[in-house]
Amino acid sequence: MKKIICLGIVTFIILMTSVSALAVVLDPDAYDECGYFPGTPKIYVEYYINPTFATSYSSVASKVQPAVTSWNNSNTAISLYSTSQLYGPNYVYFSYMSNSDPNYFGECHVYSYSIMGPEIDYSYVYMNVSNSKITAPSSSYANYPLSTMCHELGHAIGLGHTQLTSEKYISLMCTARDRNAIYFPVYTDIRHVHNLYY
Numbered sequence: 001m002k003k004i005i006c007l008g009i010v011t012f013i014i015l016m017t018s019v020s021a022l023a024v025v026l027d028p029d030a031y032d033e034c035g036y037f038p039g040t041p042k043i044y045v046e047y048y049i050n051p052t053f054a055t056s057y058s059s060v061a062s063k064v065q066p067a068v069t070s071w072n073n074s075n076t077a078i079s080l081y082s083t084s085q086l087y088g089p090n091y092v093y094f095s096y097m098s099n100s101d102p103n104y105f106g107e108c109h110v111y112s113y114s115i116m117g118p119e120i121d122y123s124y125v126y127m128n129v130s131n132s133k134i135t136a137p138s139s140s141y142a143n144y145p146l147s148t149m150c151h152e153l154g155h156a157i158g159l160g161h162t163q164l165t166s167e168k169y170i171s172l173m174c175t176a177r178d179r180n181a182i183y184f185p186v187y188t189d190i191r192h193v194h195n196l197y198y
């Protein structure tokens with residue numbers, strides 16, 4: 001059913017745009033588990049940090065490494081590794097964006113070259129560097145940058161949102177979570193990744 005929904009989205013995008021020969025966007029922000037990186041038995045995914053992001057917003061970009069490590073430590077088939085040059089496909093690109101909404105922290109775009117399957121070819125993670133809760137958080141928002149980075153990386157590898165309010169205590173992928181309390185993948189998230197990659 002989820003795959004049918006994804007295919008529906010892709011078809012809709014193709015019908016509604018005249019963009020040719022470009023990867024289509026799968027939107028994991030709206031639909032659960034919209035795709036996955038291909039490969040077996042171990043899936044290796046490169047990641048690359050936009051140099052401007054790394055230098056101009058180093059405090060935010062510094063959250064990439066702990067976020068990657070936390071997902072790699074979840075003991076699933078997917079393994080992210082740093083690269084100084086993208087060879088792709090199968091990569092995650094970390095960068096930044098700007099949105100004045102004080103409750104907008106980041107976003108993720110997931111792309112696929114295929115219109116017939118759920119495979120992800122690459123993903124972009126964008127951190128909202130116009131939000132001081134991300135760039136210079138007070139103690140009240142101390143873990144917001146890492147929680148956001150880790151959450152968006154979850155989208156990048158194919159996870160959608162967990163929708164149940166009750167899941168806010170057990171899922172990084174719940175938008176209602178306490179971002180100071182949950183800033184690494186926890187039980188529900190790891191179970192979802194195992195579902196995608198095993």
Ligand SMILES: [Zn+2]
Pocket residue numbers: 029151155161175
């Ligand atoms: Zn999200």
